[in-house]
Amino acid sequence: MATKSEALRTVLEHLNTIGGIKASAVISADGLPIMSLIPGEIDANTFAAMLASMVGAAEAAIKAIGAKNILERVVAESKDIRVIAVRAGEDAILTIMIDPNVNYGLILLEAKKASDQISIVMKQ
Amino acid sequence: MVDPLFGIAKLDGELGGFPTHKSVIFSASPAVGNEAFGYQIVANNEKDNKILIFLNRTSPPAYFKEMEEFHFPVSKNIFVLDAYSNLTGIESSGSANVIVIKNPNDKEEILRTLGAELEKGYTLVLFDSFSLVVDTFGFDYAISIIAMLREKINKSETAAALLFTDWGYGENERAGLMNLTDAEVVIRGIEKRVIFGQYFGVIKCKWLPGKSFTSTLFKVVKPGGIKIAIPKILVTGPTDAGKSSFIHSASKNAVSVDKLGGTIALDHGSVDFKGYLADLFGTPGQERFDPLLKLLGGDSIGVVLVVDCTKPEQFPRAIEMLRKTETFGLPIVIAANKADLPGALSIDDIKNRLHLNNDVPITATVAEDLSRIDPNQPTKLKKSGVDEVLSTLFRLVIEEDLFK
Numbered sequence: 165m166a167t168k169s170e171a172l173r174t175v176l177e178h179l180n181t182i183g184g185i186k187a188s189a190v191i192s193a194d195g196l197p198i199m200s201l202i203p204g205e206i207d208a209n210t211f212a213a214m215l216a217s218m219v220g221a222a223e224a225a226i227k228a229i230g231a232k233n234i235l236e237r238v239v240a241e242s243k244d245i246r247v248i249a250v251r252a253g254e255d256a257i258l259t260i261m262i263d264p265n266v267n268y269g270l271i272l273l274e275a276k277k278a279s280d281q282i283s284i285v286m287k288q
Numbered sequence: 289m290v291d292p293l294f295g296i297a298k299l300d301g302e303l304g305g306f307p308t309h310k311s312v313i314f315s316a317s318p319a320v321g322n323e324a325f326g327y328q329i330v331a332n333n334e335k336d337n338k339i340l341i342f343l344n345r346t347s348p349p350a351y352f353k354e355m356e357e358f359h360f361p362v363s364k365n366i367f368v369l370d371a372y373s374n375l376t377g378i379e380s381s382g383s384a385n386v387i388v389i390k391n392p393n394d395k396e397e398i399l400r401t402l403g404a405e406l407e408k409g410y411t412l413v414l415f416d417s418f419s420l421v422v423d424t425f426g427f428d429y430a431i432s433i434i435a436m437l438r439e440k441i442n443k444s445e446t447a448a449a450l451l452f453t454d455w456g457y458g459e460n461e462r463a464g465l466m467n468l469t470d471a472e473v474v475i476r477g478i479e480k481r482v483i484f485g486q487y488f489g490v491i492k493c494k495w496l497p498g499k500s501f502t503s504t505l506f507k508v509v510k511p512g513g514i515k516i517a518i519p520k521i522l523v524t525g526p527t528d529a530g531k532s533s534f535i536h537s538a539s540k541n542a543v544s545v546d547k548l549g550g551t552i553a554l555d556h557g558s559v560d561f562k563g564y565l566a567d568l569f570g571t572p573g574q575e576r577f578d579p580l581l582k583l584l585g586g587d588s589i590g591v592v593l594v595v596d597c598t599k600p601e602q603f604p605r606a607i608e609m610l611r612k613t614e615t616f617g618l619p620i621v622i623a624a625n626k627a628d629l630p631g632a633l634s635i636d637d638i639k640n641r642l643h644l645n646n647d648v649p650i651t652a653t654v655a656e657d658l659s660r661i662d663p664n665q666p667t668k669l670k671k672s673g674v675d676e677v678l679s680t681l682f683r684l685v686i687e688e689d690l691f692k
Contacts, residue, residue, distance in 0.1 A: 167319060168479045194586035195554075195569060196519050198484050209567050210543050213556035217545070220583035221553060228579075 171285045172199040175278050182274055184266030186245075189259050190252065190282055191216055198256060215259050219249050237275075250275050253283025292412050292447050295332025296325070297516045297563030298504050298686050302490055303471065308411070309441055310495060311434070311448040313418070313466060316475035320486050322451045323354070324508040325475070326416045329449055331360035331513065337411040342402065344371040344424075345417045347378070348386050359511035369405055371398060395425050399433065406440040411447070413437070418450040427461045434468045470494045478505070485517060504686055507565055518566035518685055522585050523555070524609045525594035526602035527573035530625035531555065534594055534653070535570045536666040537674050542568075544666065550574060554584055561675070564682050568592075571613060575605075578612055585613030590685040591620040592677055595642070597632035597652075603641050619684035620648055623677045625669070627652035649684075651676045 172190050179188045180201055189200035189208065195216035200208045223235045237250045246264040248271075249257050258279045262271055292306040306312065306329070316322035323345075330339055343351055348368045355362055364385060371389040373380035380388045387405060391397055406413070415421070422430045434450075441448050450469065454462070466472050471493040477486050489503030505517040523531050532555045536542045539557030546555075555570030571577075571584045591613075595606050610616045624638050633641070635650055642648075653673035661667050 167477070169477075169484055192587065194520070194583065195556075196567075196587060207541065207558070209558055210541070210556050213554060213567070213569060214543065214545070217554045217580065217584070220580055224579040 168285055168288060169199055171288075172282060173201070175281050175285070176201045179260065179274060179278050182271065184263045184271060185260055185274075186263060187261040188278075191257050191259060193219070193255055193257060202261070211259075215247070215249050216257060219251075219257055237272075248272070248275060250279045252279035253286050256282055256286050258282055292329075292333045292337055295328050295563075296506075296514050299473070299488075299490070302499075302501055303493055303496065306412075306447050306449075307495060308445045308447050310470040311438060311441065311450065311468075312471040312473060313450045313452050313469040314473050314475060314488075315452045315454050315466070317454055317477060320475050320477050321508070322453060322475050323416065324358075324514050325473075325488075326414050326449065326451050327355050327358055327360055328513045329412070330366060330414060331355065331358070333412050334361060334363045334365045338365050338367070338409060339412045339414065340367050340369060340405055340408075340410040342369045342371065342413070342415045344392065344420050347373050347376070348380065348383075351416075357510050358513050360513065367405075367410070369402060393424075395429055399436065402433070403436060403440070406437070406444075406446070409444065411445055413441070413446060413448040415448070415450040417453060419453040419455060422457070422465070423455070427457075427465065430465060431468065434465065438468065466492070485519070502687065509565070512560070514563075515560070515565035516563060516682075516686065518564060518589060518682065520588045521566050521568050521590045521592060521681065521685075522588040522613055522615055523568050523570040523592045523594060524581075524585075524613055524615070525573060525623075526596070526599070526605045526609070529573060529594040529596045529599075529602070529606075530623070530653070530667065530669070531570045531573060531594045532666040533655075533669055534592065534623055534625070534674065534677075535568045537656075537669040537671070538568060538678060542666075544570075553577075553580065559678065561678050561682075564678075566678075566682070571609070573609075581609065581612040582614055585615045588613070588615050588618060589688070590681050591615045591618050592623055592681060593620055594623045594625050594653075595638065597624050597627045597638060598629050600633060600638075600641050603638075607642065607644075619681060619688060620644075621677050621681040621684070622648060622650040623653045623673070624650055625653045626655070628654040628658075649680045651680065653677065 176188045187202035190198045191212040195213040197208045197212040219238050222238045240247045246262050249259045252258045293300050294306050314322050314325045352362045368386045370380045370386050371392040375392045473490050475488045485505050487503045487505045490501040507515050507517040535555045535557040539559045542557030544555045545553035551572045557568045559566045653669050656668045656670050
């Protein structure tokens with residue numbers, strides 16, 4: 165049987181084959197990297213810590229202004245890069261780095277599919 | 289000669305180095321590599337010891353190339369008994385330091401050559417890999433090799449390390465083999481909630497009877513080798529106590545999310561210190577960021593509580609932050625910062641006012657240069673204080689058992 169790490173890696177490997185996706189990682193809601201497929205020059209530990217705090221802060225913010233449902237995703241954009249963080253179950257967050265000039269809708273759809281798979285793996 | 293060491297922070301501490309006349313087996317599950325333990329031991333001892341590597345896993349050039357990737361030196365003190373090359377038909381390089389087994393399928397030749405080599409005054413012997421010996425020739429032969437090895441290292445100033453991959457062998461056969469060695473270290477993978485990684489732990493050590501051991505997470509990094517991994521240390525404390533300064537002083541690559549000198553989301557830094565690799569997470573200090581504290585504290589395994597020695601009125605807030613980050617009860621060290629400023633309380637005084645257990649360690653930290661303090665930038669703290677906080681905390685953290 166595949167280990168959890170292998171299962172997560174498979175999900176990320178599939179994501180990284182989609183046009184426009186540059187890197188992807190699964191991090192814990194507490195900011196620790198769980199599995200990452202990101203280029204070597206980026207420090208996965210720092211990336212995980214920053215992204216998790218972004219999601220945590222966004223969650224607190226949206227609750228504070230009266231959101232009734234849970235936070236679905238956080239997007240950070242600049243001209244050359246876009247980062248999406250999507251909840252994947254209780255403990256995990258899926259993060260994807262993309263080129264901002266590609267089909268964003270398709271990538272969101274794929275991200276949703278992948279995050280569902282990840283939340284199943286994490287529960288095993 | 290100098291007594292060998294493992295070169296792996298916690299292992300040397302627990303076993304008191306790698307004594308001569310002893311054999312240690314590293315038994316890894318197949319999903320986790322054990323080769324790095326071999327490289328680490330060789331690299332750590334090549335200066336002062338004459339080392340023999342029994343190599344049947346790969347060729348000597350490939351082995352040395354791997355060592356170079358870790359930036360480990362390959363010196364003339366390292367000798368290789370090559371029981372691999374002639375299996376592939378590629379001729380062994382035949383350098384002075386490589387002893388070639390002509391027919392690696394001939395168990396008599398291996399036993400004979402190894403026996404002769406072990407007479408030549410090596411102070412450290414490494415088998416990479418011993419499970420391949422078992423796979424090729426069976427348990428009986430492997431046991432006869434260990435028996436010979438024990439006899440030889442008993443007579444000379446030699447220590448032996450055996451790398452073993454646990455391919456689901458029969459329980460009795462495996463136990464029989466392990467019993468012949470003086471110490472056994474298991475290396476396994478862990479996938480517990482969000483902690484994914486690898487750990488090792490001593491499960492038996494005949495020269496330290498009755499001692500209990502704990503398991504520790506580790507990472508293999510290139511270059512560098514085996515580092516004890518401490519995934520998350522929380523650095524917390526009241527506003528302006530010096531949390532960001534501590535993190536920036538302790539790590540080379542710290543990143544802060546701050547505005548006007550105050551942290552607003554978090555600080556993060558990685559520390560590579562005395563064979564440990566730890567990630568530090570710093571919280572904001574101001575009350576208005578309290579909703580983030582629980583998130584930042586989650587999954588921490590140790591805490592640095594930074595307090596300002598000149599501001600006892602902030603101490604209740606400091607304790608409150610331990611509760612808010614849900615880290616009360618974890619191993620903790622207090623960094624009593626700004627200890628050299630006018631009006632700073634004494635260490636004992638701080639201890640009393642914090643109402644923490646008497647055995648909680650507390651260390652004074654001070655700025656490197658008071659004249660260069662910029663209120664909008666993290667201040668550089670003196671290395672001695674920061675190092676003392678880290679080493680005290682790491683010691684406390686690794687004493688905790690991973691699986692308790």
